Amino acid sequence: MSASRTARDRARAELTREIKDEARRQLAEEGPVKLSLRSVARELGMVSSALYRYFPSRDDLVTALIIDAYNSLGDAAEKGATGDDPRTRWLTGCAAIREWAKERPHEYALIYGSPIPGYKAPQATVAAAARVPLLLIGLVQEAWEAGTLTPAFPGPPLTSGLQAQVMGLAEQVAVEVPPEALTRAIVAWTQLFGMISFELFGQLVGSVDPTDEFFAHTSQQMADFIGLPARS
Amino acid sequence: MSASRTARDRARAELTREIKDEARRQLAEEGPVKLSLRSVARELGMVSSALYRYFPSRDDLVTALIIDAYNSLGDAAEKGATGDDPRTRWLTGCAAIREWAKERPHEYALIYGSPIPGYKAPQATVAAAARVPLLLIGLVQEAWEAGTLTPAFPGPPLTSGLQAQVMGLAEQVAVEVPPEALTRAIVAWTQLFGMISFELFGQLVGSVDPTDEFFAHTSQQMADFIGLPARS
DNA sequence: TGTACATCAGTGAACGCGCGTTCACTGATGTAC
DNA sequence: TGTACATCAGTGAACGCGCGTTCACTGATGTAC
Numbered sequence: 001m002s003a004s005r006t007a008r009d010r011a012r013a014e015l016t017r018e019i020k021d022e023a024r025r026q027l028a029e030e031g032p033v034k035l036s037l038r039s040v041a042r043e044l045g046m047v048s049s050a051l052y053r054y055f056p057s058r059d060d061l062v063t064a065l066i067i068d069a070y071n072s073l074g075d076a077a078e079k080g081a082t083g084d085d086p087r088t089r090w091l092t093g094c095a096a097i098r099e100w101a102k103e104r105p106h107e108y109a110l111i112y113g114s115p116i117p118g119y120k121a122p123q124a125t126v127a128a129a130a131r132v133p134l135l136l137i138g139l140v141q142e143a144w145e146a147g148t149l150t151p152a153f154p155g156p157p158l159t160s161g162l163q164a165q166v167m168g169l170a171e172q173v174a175v176e177v178p179p180e181a182l183t184r185a186i187v188a189w190t191q192l193f194g195m196i197s198f199e200l201f202g203q204l205v206g207s208v209d210p211t212d213e214f215f216a217h218t219s220q221q222m223a224d225f226i227g228l229p230a231r232s
Numbered sequence: 233m234s235a236s237r238t239a240r241d242r243a244r245a246e247l248t249r250e251i252k253d254e255a256r257r258q259l260a261e262e263g264p265v266k267l268s269l270r271s272v273a274r275e276l277g278m279v280s281s282a283l284y285r286y287f288p289s290r291d292d293l294v295t296a297l298i299i300d301a302y303n304s305l306g307d308a309a310e311k312g313a314t315g316d317d318p319r320t321r322w323l324t325g326c327a328a329i330r331e332w333a334k335e336r337p338h339e340y341a342l343i344y345g346s347p348i349p350g351y352k353a354p355q356a357t358v359a360a361a362a363r364v365p366l367l368l369i370g371l372v373q374e375a376w377e378a379g380t381l382t383p384a385f386p387g388p389p390l391t392s393g394l395q396a397q398v399m400g401l402a403e404q405v406a407v408e409v410p411p412e413a414l415t416r417a418i419v420a421w422t423q424l425f426g427m428i429s430f431e432l433f434g435q436l437v438g439s440v441d442p443t444d445e446f447f448a449h450t451s452q453q454m455a456d457f458i459g460l461p462a463r464s
Numbered sequence: 465t466g467t468a469c470a471t472c473a474g475t476g477a478a479c480g481c482g483c484g485t486t487c488a489c490t491g492a493t494g495t496a497c
Numbered sequence: 498t499g500t501a502c503a504t505c506a507g508t509g510a511a512c513g514c515g516c517g518t519t520c521a522c523t524g525a526t527g528t529a530c
Contacts, residue, residue, distance in 0.1 A: 008472075008526060015473095031349040033265040038516060049518075050474045058517065113346030115433055117263035126438075133439075153384035156452040162445040169439050186440060187423075187450050193435075194426015201347055203425075206358075207365075207401050208418060213394040218419050220388040225457075240493060240505070247506095270483060281485075282507045290484065471527075482516070487509105494504075 016054050018044060020068065023061055028106040032062055032116050059119055066121065067128050069107040074131030076100040081135060086143040087228035093135060094192055094219040101196050108200060112193055130173075133189055137175055140185045143228050144177045151184060151227035158183060181227065188222045248286050250276060252300065255293055260338040264294055264348050291351055298353065299360050301339040306363030308332040313367060318375040319460035325367060326424055326451040333428050340432060344425055362405075365421055369407055372417045375460050376409045383416060383459035390415060413459065420454045 022040045030036070037058050041048040055061040080096020081089040101108040111129070143149040158166070158179055166179040166186075175182070195218060198204050199211045208214035254272050262268070269290050273280040287293040312328020313321040333340040343361070375381040390398070390411055398411040398418075407414070427450060430436050431443045440446035 006527065012473085029349065031265060031346070033263060034349070036516065037518090047475055048516090049476080049520090052518075053473055109346035112429075112433070112435070114263070114341035117261065117266070121434075129435075152387075153456065155384075155456060156449055159445050159449065162440070162449055165440050165446070172438075183446075183449070186446070187453070190426045190430050190450075191419075191423045192426075194422045194424075194429065197344075197426065197429060198422050201344070202353075203344070203361075206404075208394070208397050213391050214397070214415075214418070217388055217391065217394055217415070218422075221419070224385065224387060238494065244506085268483065269485090279508055280483090281487090281509080284485075285506055467530090469528085469530105471525105473523105473525080475522075475524105477520090477522105479519085480517105483514080484512105486512085489508075489510105490506105491508105492504105492506080495502085497500090497502105 012054075015044075019051060019054055019061070020064060023065055024107065027065065027110065031106070032065075032110055032119075035062065037061065062116070062119060063122055063125065065107070066111055066125050069104070069111045070125065070128035070131065072104075072107070073097065073100050073111070074128060074135075077132050077135055081139070085229075086139045086146075086148075087223050087230060090136075090139050090223050090226070090228050091219050093139070094215075094222075097132065097192065098196055098199075098215060101200060105200050108196070112197060113201070133186075134173060136189055136192075137173065137177075137182065137185050139228065140181055140226060141175050141177050144181060148229045149177075149181060149227045150229055151181075152224040155180075155184075184226045188226050191218070191222055244286075251283060251286055251293070252296060255297055256339065259297065259342065263338070264297075264342055264351075267294065269293065294348070294351060295354055295357065297339070298343055298357050301336070301343045302357065302360035302363065304336075304339070305329065305332050305343070306360060306367075309364050309367055313371070317461075318371045318378075318380075319455050319462060322368075322371050322455050322458070322460050323451050325371070326447075326454075329364065329424065330428055330431075330447060333432060337432050340428070344429060345433070365418075366405060368421055368424075369405065369409075369414065369417050371460065372413055372458060373407050373409050375458075376413060380461045381409075381413060381459045382461055383413075384456040387412075387416075416458045420458050423450070423454055 019040060022043050023035060026035050026040060026043075035058070037051050037055075038048040040061075041051050051061075055064065077093050077097050077100070080099070081093030083089045083092055101112075140149065162183070163179050166182050170177065170179065170182050195211075195215060199209075199215070204211055204214075251272060254275050255267060258267050258272060258275075267290070269283050269287075270280040272293075273283050283293075287296065308331070309325050309329050312331070313325030315321045315324055333344075372381065394415070395411050398414050402409065402411065402414055409417075427443075427447060431441075431447070436443055436446075
């Protein structure tokens with residue numbers, strides 16, 4: 001019960017949030033590499049050593065930001081993927097992911113951009129990171145179970161090693177779809193984020209920029225490729 | 233003629249190269265954000281202010297590294313894309329790009345990773361950056377001119393805005409292929425680099441990792457998608 | 465309900481370190497006559 | 498070919514700034530009896 005929490009607890013929770021909020025603000029200006037405890041503390045009117053009551057080190061603060069970012073994206077994707085059929089949920093989900101990324105380009109870069117030199121992401125980040133791919137795989141599974149999964153073209157056969165990897169992955173995430181279908185989902189996943197990264201990181205400037213129509217086009221085409229049928 | 237170059241000229245060219253080499257070494261350890269003129273100078277046994285004879289500022293050194301990286305990748309891709317038909321050149325080109333990236337992950341991250349906060353890439357980088365996409369588009373044009381371009385599936389129709397963007401791009405790069413074909417090339421380009429980024433940045437750990445077979449599979453499938461025919 | 469003690473948040477000084485850029489300068493290399 | 502002058506490379510000091518982390522401490526909040 002929240003009434004049972006002491007004033008100290010509430011103050012701690014609130015300050016923890018304020019520290020992360022200020023850190024996110026600085027992330028947008030300086031990037032994760034130059035994110036500085038001292039300047040976060042300064043901005044909050046505290047002395048820098050006080051932050052060590054909340055995060056044992058700078059890297060732990062970065063980890064918290066990473067986990068928050070993955071979860072924020074996971075929430076946005078799960079809430080955004082709406083519609084009656086898997087194809088519609090795929091299309092709305094892709095759009096929601098892109099929207100999230102465009103609103104928070106620096107949080108996006110934090111999780112999908114260059115690795116931070118000298119920083120090693122702890123195990124604690126992986127569950128949050130898995131949410132989006134699991135969502136996409138779930139859509140494929142739905143269509144498979146409904147018997148409507150119909151890829152636009154067969155594509156090359158899986159080599160034996162790839163098939164083994166993908167079947168291991170299917171078991172690991174407790175999903176029952178043919179390895180070809182799961183492979184397509186992974187391909188689409190890399191395609192989706194490849195497109196978003198190119199848009200946000202400036203590679204598309206001067207070609208398909210603004211990118212809205214290109215993104216919509218490619219999302220549909222990925223749906224065809226995966227085999228999510230248009231509503232009949 | 234190289235004989236006409238003075239000793240001063242040769243010394244300057246050599247030191248410029250040594251500065252960039254040392255900077256690349258530090259790029260691998262610290263990343264572009266923490267790359268430091270002082271520490272490059274220190275490692276070279278010079279005083280930090282001496283570097284200003286070679287690069288007017290830290291950002292200019294970074295720009296030089298970016299242009300070198302794009303050109304190094306451009307060379308690797310152009311040299312690697314060999315074979316009698318466009319499909320083979322596509323497959324070998326993709327493999328060469330990936331190899332380059334795996335050998336120089338930090339140079340890859342410099343050009344295809346997160347933007348560097350506070351750094352604005354000057355116009356001088358765009359020609360070098362365009363080499364890889366132009367190479368890929370060139371393959372599509374070859375197949376088109378040979379009359380062998382046969383996409384695996386039609387895909388959604390282009391919306392009018394997208395068609396206009398793509399036709400504008402075709403004109404800009406002086407290429408004569410239908411907008412649908414050029415759009416496919418751009419899609420494959422984002423797919424290709426999305427996959428490489430995911431591999432290098434650690435998103436594929438625990439799924440299709442090692443990524444060799446997945447990459448080979450997807451490259452072929454992209455060739456099908458673009459419409460580069462298997463050798464007949 | 466009141467008191468004694470334990471827990472915790474925040475302070476301020478310190479350690480040891482780093483950075484980009486400017487400037488007046490020395491001495492070597494290159495060039496024009 | 499020799500000399501005077503101009504160009505350039507590299508020095509060393511300085512400016513003004515930043516960082517993460519540790520530690521002994523004060524004073525407020527919470528808890529057990």
